[in-house]
Amino acid sequence: MTAQRPQPRPGVLDIEAYVPGKSTAPGVAKVYKLSANETPLGASPKAVEAYRNVAAHLHDYPEGSSRAMREAIGRAYGLDPARIICGAGSDDLLNLLARAYLADGDEAIYTKHGFSVYPIVTLGCGAKPVAAAEKNFTADTDEILKLVTPKTRMVFIANPNNPTGTYMPFDEVKRLHRELPKHVLLVIDAAYAEYVRRNDYESGIELVATNENVVMTRTFSKIYGLAALRLGWMYGPEHIVAAINRIRGPFNVTSPAVAAGIAALEDTAHTEKARAHNETWLAWLTEEVGKLGITVTPSAANFVLIHFPDTPGKTAKDADAFLTSRGILLRALGSYHLPNALRMTVGSEEANRIAVKALAEFMGKK
Ligand SMILES: Cc1ncc(COP(=O)(O)O)c(C=O)c1O
Numbered sequence: 508m509t510a511q512r513p514q515p516r517p518g519v520l521d522i523e524a525y526v527p528g529k530s531t532a533p534g535v536a537k538v539y540k541l542s543a544n545e546t547p548l549g550a551s552p553k554a555v556e557a558y559r560n561v562a563a564h565l566h567d568y569p570e571g572s573s574r575a576m577r578e579a580i581g582r583a584y585g586l587d588p589a590r591i592i593c594g595a596g597s598d599d600l601l602n603l604l605a606r607a608y609l610a611d612g613d614e615a616i617y618t619k620h621g622f623s624v625y626p627i628v629t630l631g632c633g634a635k636p637v638a639a640a641e642k643n644f645t646a647d648t649d650e651i652l653k654l655v656t657p658k659t660r661m662v663f664i665a666n667p668n669n670p671t672g673t674y675m676p677f678d679e680v681k682r683l684h685r686e687l688p689k690h691v692l693l694v695i696d697a698a699y700a701e702y703v704r705r706n707d708y709e710s711g712i713e714l715v716a717t718n719e720n721v722v723m724t725r726t727f728s729k730i731y732g733l734a735a736l737r738l739g740w741m742y743g744p745e746h747i748v749a750a751i752n753r754i755r756g757p758f759n760v761t762s763p764a765v766a767a768g769i770a771a772l773e774d775t776a777h778t779e780k781a782r783a784h785n786e787t788w789l790a791w792l793t794e795e796v797g798k799l800g801i802t803v804t805p806s807a808a809n810f811v812l813i814h815f816p817d818t819p820g821k822t823a824k825d826a827d828a829f830l831t832s833r834g835i836l837l838r839a840l841g842s843y844h845l846p847n848a849l850r851m852t853v854g855s856e857e858a859n860r861i862a863v864k865a866l867a868e869f870m871g872k873k
Contacts, residue, residue: 517611518630525627528838535834539858542838543734544669544699544810547855548784550732550767551777557770558736561763569762572752576760579769580740584712592748593760597698597726597739600751601663602628604722604741607750608660608692609634615661616654618646620671620843622696625663634660644804644812645673648683655687662687665696666711667703670843670850672806677709684714684721692747693721699808701730701778702785708807712742719744727764729809730781731771736764785809788853795863796851799870810852812845813837813866821870823847829869835862 528542573593581588594600605628609615613634617625619641626636635658639650646664655662662683667674675683684693695711703710711723722743728734738760741751771777792811796803804812815823827839827849835858838850851862867873 516633518633522627522630523623523842525623526842529831529836532831532834532836535832538834538836539854539861540836541810541852541854541858541862542836542850544729544808544850544852545734546730546732546781546809547853547858548732548777548781551771551774553774553777554731554733554767554771558763558767561766564762567762569758569760569765571757573760573765576738576740576765576768579772583772584742586712586742590715590742590745590748592741592743592751592755593765594739594741594755595759595761595764596728596737597696597724597741598624599737599755599759600724600739600741601625601694601696602631603751603755604692604694604747605629605632605634605661607747607754610660612658613660614654614656614658615663616651616659617663618651618668620644620668620845621646621663622665622669622698623842629661641671643673644671646675648675648679648686651683652686655691659688659691661692661694663694663696665698666708667699667806667808669698669808670810670838670840670845670848671804671812672808672810673804674703674705674708674807676705676707677713678707680709680711681714684718687720689720691720695721695723697723698726698729700725702782702809703807704782704786705807715742715744719746722747727768727771730778730785731768732781733764733767733771736761736767738764738768785853788856788859792851792853792859792863796866799863799867799872801866801870810850812840812848812850814848817847823849826866826869830862830865833861833865835865837862 577588611633700710727738
């Protein structure tokens with residue numbers, strides 16, 4: 508029978524729409540938003556100035572290939588700009604990759620607590636998201652490989668992962684890649700790469716440089732503080748860049764985003780300050796929250812995953828309500844199969860201290 512109104516393609520209505528972190532606390536004068544992994548340092552003042560300078564040109568279309576941005580990224584990382592593609596946030600690129608490489612009935616593997624955009628973009632293309640088990644809240648090569656079938660077309664890993672903060676050492680990423688069939692596309696989402704200080708970590712550049720079936724996505728939303736502008740980039744083999752260029756919006760990145768993005772990338776002192784701030788306060792938060800008798804998963808990114816007990820009155824849900832009533836906004840993780848945990852972004856010194864004090868009170872430690 509013909510439907511009486513337009514129907515979305517199969518898969519679309521199976522999507523659980525993305526749940527963003529809270530940004531308001533009704534009735535509270537001062538809000539500390541630690542729910543979206545934004546930088547407490549804000550964007551580089553040079554990026555803000557570059558953004559303002561574009562105001563006189565708002566009537567002009569952007570340069571469609573984001574050439575100046577790609578060249579700046581190329582200079583900063585020693586990469587060929589022809590193998591870079593920019594997007595309206597890395598979300599845009601993840602979507603485009605799924606659209607280009609997944610069809611009805613295909614499978615894409617992600618991990619159980621992996622970034623929730625992966626199942627969303629997979630279902631949106633009529634394909635099936637397949638979740639691999641994790642070990643200690645960390646993506647596991649063998650668990651992913653176990654799920655590879657003749658229908659597998661893509662594997663998504665966030666490295667480090669949001670919301671767990673854990674990462675796969677580069678040797679493991681290389682092993683995963685080595686064992687995957689050559690026609691399977693490995694997507695390494697390195698949204699938090701700039702924060703990682705580990706000797707055994709690599710964002711994926713080397714793998715992309717030397718293989719035909721790996722891409723790496725990056726973002727300006729995190730350490731560069733440009734989340735509002737929506738700017739991300741992907742480094743990939745030429746044939747994948749050529750495919751994505753065919754389907755992306757012709758002006759998918761705005762001129763204010765490019766102007767601010769170039770200035771942010773070139774202000775290495777500001778980025779270094781953000782990295783140093785994170786290093787200090789990530790360690791502090793991990794230790795101080797740990798002292799309260801709640802477990803913190805060790806993180807390589809700019810946030811921590813905090814696990815609460817099952818005890819009535821002390822659950823993650825209770826903690827979320829208590830903290831919100833004081834204007835401290837953390838990220839609830841029911842949509843990530845982590846109902847007993849909250850994710851907290853490393854904030855300003857003031858926000859971090861206030862949050863830990865409130866958590867201590869909540870746990871009855873002060
Ligand atoms: C792992 C991961 N990938 C991608 C993104 C999307 O970032 P963007 O703002 O570039 O779309 C996020 C944002 O939270 C993220 O955590």
